[in-house]
Amino acid sequence: DIQMTQSPSSLSASVGDRVTITCRASQSASSYLNWYQQKPGNAPRLLIYTSSTLQSGVPSRFSGSGSGTDFTLTISSLQPEDFATYYCQQSYSTPRTFGQGTKLEIK
């Protein structure tokens, strides 16, 4: 199984900040890495798929990069609605696996 490890587990930031979340796979996931946003009480929302492709309707301040074992999610200028928990997930092999999540909080 591919283990996914996100860092940091939590992060405090201010509106307007640039934020980067890292996801590391225990073995290569090629570019089959997806990012989700989840707000309390809601289902996750797909933000980015295949490492860097922005899902339709997602603001352009979100971007993703990486391949192999190291991936990043960047939010270029935090907005109030971006405070949430973010998960990476690999779709390279079965079982599909998620990172443990990164909780982004307001400073």
Added chain:
Amino acid sequence: EEQLVESGGGLVQPGGSLRLSCAASGFTFTNYWMTWVRQAPGKGLEWVGNIKHDGSEQYYVDSVKGRFTISRDNAKNSLYLQLNSLRAEDTAVYYCARALLRYFDDAFHIWGQGTMVTVSS
């Protein structure tokens, strides 16, 4: 509107069984891989398993193999999760999710609202 609606959750005793349903609408259900994901209270997301668009293949996380069964009825646009031999650690919100692209088991694009399963005596 593309939509998934889960039902069937509830309180069940350890060792008991439950069947969850996921009703799909607004898209051609038979074209998509479908997945179950769960989230224990206050915890992260865990992939439970998935089923191919034609129902011919199913895959599961090790912790549920032999206890949970995923099935689908494409004529009824419905996905199911049969949960047997339930344990306290199966307590979670269960989400069904649809793949992004037709015929591919890729990112999870459409999600249901989730249904809560509580395993307790």
